[in-house]
Amino acid sequence: MIRIGILGATGYTAVELIKLLLRHPEAKITVLTSRQQGEPHVASIHPALVGRLDLRLRDLNPQQVAAECECVFSCLPHGASAQVVKPLVEAGVRVVDFSADYRLNDLAVYRAWYEDTHCDAQRLGRVPYGLPELFADQLPGAPLIANPGCYPTSAILPMAPLLKSGLVEPAGIIFDSKSGVSGAGRTPKLTTHFPECNESFAAYNVGKHRHNPEIDQVLGTVAGQPIETIFTPHLVPMNRGILTTGYATLARPVTEAELLEALRAAYAGQTFVQVVDHLPATKDVSGTNFCQLTARLVRGRVIVVSCIDNLVKGASGAAVQNFNWMYGFPETTALL
Amino acid sequence: MIRIGILGATGYTAVELIKLLLRHPEAKITVLTSRQQGEPHVASIHPALVGRLDLRLRDLNPQQVAAECECVFSCLPHGASAQVVKPLVEAGVRVVDFSADYRLNDLAVYRAWYEDTHCDAQRLGRVPYGLPELFADQLPGAPLIANPGCYPTSAILPMAPLLKSGLVEPAGIIFDSKSGVSGAGRTPKLTTHFPECNESFAAYNVGKHRHNPEIDQVLGTVAGQPIETIFTPHLVPMNRGILTTGYATLARPVTEAELLEALRAAYAGQTFVQVVDHLPATKDVSGTNFCQLTARLVRGRVIVVSCIDNLVKGASGAAVQNFNWMYGFPETTALL
Amino acid sequence: MIRIGILGATGYTAVELIKLLLRHPEAKITVLTSRQQGEPHVASIHPALVGRLDLRLRDLNPQQVAAECECVFSCLPHGASAQVVKPLVEAGVRVVDFSADYRLNDLAVYRAWYEDTHCDAQRLGRVPYGLPELFADQLPGAPLIANPGCYPTSAILPMAPLLKSGLVEPAGIIFDSKSGVSGAGRTPKLTTHFPECNESFAAYNVGKHRHNPEIDQVLGTVAGQPIETIFTPHLVPMNRGILTTGYATLARPVTEAELLEALRAAYAGQTFVQVVDHLPATKDVSGTNFCQLTARLVRGRVIVVSCIDNLVKGASGAAVQNFNWMYGFPETTALL
Amino acid sequence: MIRIGILGATGYTAVELIKLLLRHPEAKITVLTSRQQGEPHVASIHPALVGRLDLRLRDLNPQQVAAECECVFSCLPHGASAQVVKPLVEAGVRVVDFSADYRLNDLAVYRAWYEDTHCDAQRLGRVPYGLPELFADQLPGAPLIANPGCYPTSAILPMAPLLKSGLVEPAGIIFDSKSGVSGAGRTPKLTTHFPECNESFAAYNVGKHRHNPEIDQVLGTVAGQPIETIFTPHLVPMNRGILTTGYATLARPVTEAELLEALRAAYAGQTFVQVVDHLPATKDVSGTNFCQLTARLVRGRVIVVSCIDNLVKGASGAAVQNFNWMYGFPETTALL
Secondary structure (H helix, E strand, O other), rough: OEEEEEOOOOHHHHHHHHHHHHOOOOOEEEEEEOOOOOOOEEEEHHHHHHOOOOOOOEOOHHHHHHHHHEEEEEOOOOOHHHHHHHHHHHHHOEEOOOOOOOOOHHHHHHHHOOOOOOHHHHHOOOOEEHHHHHHHHHHOOOEEEOOOOOHHHHHHHHHHHHHHOOOOOOOEEEEEEOHHHHHOOOOOOOHHHHHHHHOOOEOOOOOOOHHHHHHHHHHHHOOOOOOOOOOEEEEOOOOEEEEEEEEEEEEOOOOHHHHHHHHHHHOOOOOEEOOOOOOOEEHHHHOOHHHHHEEEEEEEEEEEEEEEEEEEEEEEEHHHHHHHHHHHHOOOOOOO | OEEEEOOOOOOOHHHHHHHHOOOOOOOOEEEEEOOOOOEHHHHHOHHOOOOOOOOEEOOOHHHHHHHHHOOOEEOOOOHHHHHHHHHEEEEEOEEOOOOOOOOOOOHHHHHHHOOOOOOOOOOOOOOOOOOHHHHHHHHHOOOOOEEOOHHHHOOOOOOOHHHHHOOOOOOOEEEEEEOOOHOOOOOOOHHHHHHHOOOOOOEOOOOOOOOOHHHHHHHHHHHOOOOOOOOEEEEEEOOOOOEEEEEEEEOOOHHHHHHHHHHHHHHHOOOOOOEOOOOHHHHHOOOOOOOEEEEEEOEEEEEEEEEOOOOOHHHHHHHHHHHHHHHOEEEEEEOO | OOEEEEEEEOOOHHHHHHHHHHOOOEEEEEEEOOOOOOOOOOHHHHHHHHHOOOEEOOOOOOOHHHHHOEEEEEEEOHHHHHHHHHHHHHOOOOEEEEOOOOOOOOOOHHHOOOOOOOOOOOHOOOOOOHHHHHHHHHHHOOOOOEOHHHHHHHHHHHHHHHHOOOEEEOOOOOOEEEEEEHHHHHHHHHEHHHHHOOOOOEOOOOOOOOHHHHHHHHHHHOOOOOOOEEEEEEOOOOOEEEEEEEEEEEEEOOHHHHHHHHHHHOOOOOOOOEOOOOOOOOHHHHHOEEEEEEEEEEOOOOOOOOEOOOOOOHHHHHHHHHHHHHOOOOOOOOOO | OOEEEEEEOOOOOHHHHHHHHHHOOOOEEEEOOOOOOOOOOOHOHHHHHHOOOOEEEEEOOOOHHHHHHHHEEOOOOHHHHHHHHHHHOOOOOOEEEOOOOOOOOOOOHHHHHHOOOOOHHHHOOOOOOOOOOHHHHHHOOOOOOEEHHHHHHHHHHHHHHHHHHHOOOOOEEEEEEEHHHHOOOOOOOOEEEEHOOOOOOEEEEOOOOOOHHHHHHHHHHHHOOOOOOEEEEEOOOOEEEEEEEEEEEEEEOOOOHHHHHHHHHHOOOOOOEEOOOOOEEEEHHHOOOOEEEEEEEEEEEEEEEEEEOOOHHHHHHHHHHHHHHHHOOOOOOOOO
């Protein structure tokens, strides 16, 4: 039984993670931290947990966490996360980090898109990127895993096999992504105020979203050459789900059936990626760790469509999947 | 052409009011106030007004407002509203007040449900309650009108005629009300954060909502005796609309048809109250100043159901209707 | 391992049931039936099941079902359900029936609210009502269990203990219920067409809903006297969840704290009923088998508020809970 | 006062049109037709019209319509529409046609995307396309106007000026469009059943949507050369609104400011197209005839974003705008 700590336990990814881990036969949540005053009971913050987990949210004390946990999931924001992940890893605690702090390999890219400084920069480039469908070999026994961003997961999974097999051109790739509002977090803001986003649809951060360099890095690794994609996120009036529509130029003449076959071959044996013939809908993966994806060939251009639950395969489910790989548990434990 | 000022112009009732007044042939909006820094253009706060109204939001200066307007709509919160309505009225400016400051006749009730002090208490009881379907005779020429609360309008309209005609008992009346989220205002809060109220339904302020004494007062006036109702508000995951289900005990044996007939007779000639045979839905009055209502007789108990748009008949449409009565314009001007 | 058949497998309760049973270590789904042409794969009807269950939907043949299953869940509509449940039970197959066919004890009531004839009327009154929190003692080994209606579960759970303990009067009870749209089933109709119910709220079947006699019967059993309640259902623009607001007259002077204490005492040791101090929201039980409920005392009247997920505790979760009781498995198996 | 007939009056575009025309000082609705049995009152089909329009829905009789109307709006589906538009136009009745029957100039294209036959093919190519912002000169006095499709309006308005001025390449244009569900019409279907599209997001008709050739034709006309675009529609869980994100390759080096300036110059003096600096949201044009649009320059690629209300600027508002041009009324009559 692995004793688990969850840092930053008030957000949506944390509560989703708690629900998943409550089903995990090898995990026992022992520590929850947050900056809440008065160390409230977790059920007073997340009423869905009434009667299901009897812990209070404590102030974050890394030494205490290291003493009480073998493994930590950090749901802290970037910058703050590395500050505490660094000492925990050095103290021998294994960590799955939800933040972007260890996803990018290049400090210059981190500095361009995130912050001027990184307190643990020398570790960059040596932390596995926790997308098991592509990088499972790096995960067993890893002391630290960078949990992917939600949009990158939705963009990378359908496009990576097509790039890898040379079916699409690395240049000119566009990802037009649409996300439910839980992706924006639990802190109230005008843009996520109910009457502002209900019955409305909008693009945001066009050309400026921080998940763009992450997508470029991973697809570049897969393609074996630098890639610059266009990434346009939009907000959908729903709680959960990301659908990404990707556009790429065909690199050599194949049929739509061959595109689908390439995707199926790439994900043969993968439980959590389902290549489907129909156009998938986010509802069909809602609350699950599955990604459903498909491809179309239209007027010589490849269109891929993928669906995930942003809080599960896009965050907490992926984190449990990474935890399973890290410790050698069956990949699907607590996820089916 | 009446020059109009709108105080507290950043909220949902204000933008709805602006849209209505832009259609009013006798109104010209000349002043908008708010506490926003830097006196922003109204369209930067309400992008729906791009190209439609060229005014900036200015700090509230009552003397300036009095100099530039004949009529003011105050969308300020209670307490703050009376502070400025008092000098405006004394300066001869006519006012339609959206706040609760002049709705209650009894200072003790105001103090019990709102604030310990009222800066203009001597005016209480002398300000007409702006529900023209019941009190139109008090509105022409009024220097100040108290615009009703949204829930009270939805509760009073279906029940008042039944009480007045003695068809239902004054004791034991229950109003179970359901409102869209715009009724909670435009300030972001956790309870109105999209992922918190989307795909969810909850009661709130049970037994404690400030619209309860307002309902009691008006129905008490109509019934000619004090009334204490039970009022339970709920939040519906939609932007607009209030549906109130009211329960009352039949006072004398009548049929459902007679109940409906009593309602139709009470509202004969009223443009904005539609007594319908079917069970109304909020969508059918959304964006309009109409109230649709009906009644049922079930196991000896009277059930009334009413629908309004909380921002129109429940706020800004009613305010324009009151403005029309105040100045003698046709009641429906700018409202059809 | 119990071999399971699910009859009427195209609806929302069936797909929810399948997802739950896929997690059940003692259940193996072997038969799915429906009237679909061409015996389609279940994943072509429910794309959420791609890769998760490899069965086709077959025409319903009771003998075949009896040969291939020990236990059957019937998701067929009333009337049709009893037609097939009767021979299955007689063939020794255990059944959890989702329909209303075996919920009412009195044939006359069934005939008044449902159909003129009942093909298995002699069994009425001898089938346990599957609300384990009240009637668990009747469930172990039962050949047939009547799975409760969704609204009745939400109405009975908060009110039954108050009636049983004599805290509220049996007369004059009102249930004002609000349900998500999945409760209306999966067959497209104008009233459940997205643009008709999104951004709208309405009452329906006022005084005429078939769950009314079911509520009356169970509460009457609990109270030891006949009860006639008022029941008003409403449609909420959300997929899942029922919130019921119940109103009753206090029978003897107690405090709100004593009401809550009575509820807590009644449900001590019950995993799936959580008596909470706060006003519950449907989102906090969404996707779970929990019921959260509370009580308030307002102006001498008792107000109870309860929340369930209509597809889980209101249907398929309750069915699995009943299945667990029927076979002696731990009550929470596959439900946490 | 123009006597107006509306054909196919049960749908969402028809009820929106009725509401707009009720505000038009020069229009009087005299005929409504539909295939409903029993010639029901329009308010029994559209409860929002209770007390606002006293007409019954009659069977469609072209001669009768010609006798009672000067102008007809046809909300009939393609194929059926031309069947009745042809005799009406020949009888001297002016028509605004909502269907696609007269939008495409080339019979071969119509046959490839719609139907094998067209009953009025010789008129193709001679009917003005009712997008006044581009083709106003063809509208005054026109006997027949083809009202544009909703998606084409949202795609053409932001891209046409950039193509016309040679700022973007005609090749490789992509439109990723997102529409509210009312665009799918009022006939219940599984794909528009509330629980199927609420809390979900999906693409549909990828590479196969009939609005694609319409977009290509109009942009080809503007560009002076044939154009083949990629068009991907998606369904958003909201009632109203279309947002289109368009991608094009920059044809010559300009700045983002110059792109915006080109758009502003193109729409100078146009009331209903608002070029904005911010990223627009559909809510800000909901219920209005406005289109808000903007442009961004990202990594050398042009991204345009436009918002309309699919039922107003995308259908009935555009139809009234076309009606105003046809008869020489001020363009904005009944639309502000």
